[in-house]
Amino acid sequence: MGVTREAALTYFYLLLYIVLSSGQIFFNKWVLSSKEIGFPYPLGLTLLHMVFSSILCFIVVKVLKIVKLQDGMTPEIYIRSVFPIGAMFAMTLWLGNTAYLYISVAFAQMLKAIMPVAVFLLGAAAGLEVLSCKMFLIMSVISFGVLVASYGEINVNWIGVVYQMGGVIGEALRLIFMEILVKRKGLKLNPITLMYYVSPCSALCLFIPWIFLEKPKMDSTTNWRFDPIIMSLNSLCTFALNVSVFLVISHTSALTIRVAGVVKDWVVVLLSALLFADTKLTTINLFGYGVAIAGVAAYNNKKLKVEASTVNRTVVDMNELPARHEESLDILRDSASNDNRYLDGKIENGPGRPER
Secondary structure, three states: OHHHHHHHHHHHHHHHHHHHHHHHHHHHHHHHHOOOOOOOOHHHHHHHHHHHHHHHHHHHHHHOOOOOOOOOOOHHHHHHHHHHHHHHHHHHHHHHHHHOOOOOHHHHHHHHOOHHHHHHHHHHHOOOOOOOHHHHHHHHHHHHHHHHHHHOOOOOOHHHHHHHHHHHHHHHHHHHHHHHHHHHOOOOOOHHHHHHHHHHHHHHHHHHHHHHHOHHHHHHOOOOOOOHHHHHHHHHHHHHHHHHHHHHHHHOOHHHHHHHHHHHHHHHHHHHHHHOOOOOOOHHHHHHHHHHHHHHHHHHHHHHHHHHHHHHHHHHHHHHHHHHHHHHHHHHHHHHHHHHHHHHHHHHHOOOOOOO
């Protein structure tokens, strides 16, 4: 009964993640592009998300104290590691949301499939990845699939492509910085504590360009409106998405969240063809995206094998410690036993005691 309940809870978290992740993409597209909402300001929308997340994380961590902060965060680590993550996160959200003004949701998801290539190349440059023939082949398959999918796009808007690829690079850099923060600094952060630290940095990084790029446009025109209910709900969905990621990872594994991510990408691509008039899927589109997703699956499998190998080596080393400790104790016991026998002989047969 307990196993069945746990399995049902796990599937619920997976479904929640897929629904929230897919829904947030469509929600952002609707807010930015629809005439009903009339808020074509991706920088302002992203800034609102980060301010909302900062306030909510502060309430959860400091006021309600539901989540406890881990020790180890110092001003130096915050400035040198957390702030770059916040800046890259801001860049990713800003450019990714801006791309929705120019290209379809489906095409944006297809371009996101190039993410492992960007992560791998930047990771290799930072010394976090090892170049190999197998990884080069996987990267080539992903790149080929994205190129084919792009070739099959009917109306390619290169401005949107540039924005989306900029968002991909920003996300790749964010992942690299996070890996450095976790592995080299040794900090353990869940999505809530991570957002608690990162959201204010991202809000600051977004606020400065918003003043110069979007605020003058918003002041000079009245052809937009701010719906507090819609905007609050949109921001809340973004926060709930981060929480769902934490729930899935805590109840399953990295493999599960990656597989769920692939399923989510296909759901977004197919649903966008039904929901939005600007999405026209062709056979070449689907074939290229299928090839790219196959490459992404191979990349995830390779990464998880490396991670599993590292964990197994660590477990073996930890298991050897008690054996080595017991071996040392045996040596000490043997040595002490010999000493005791020697002392017993001296006591029994020593000059201070007569022979029997």
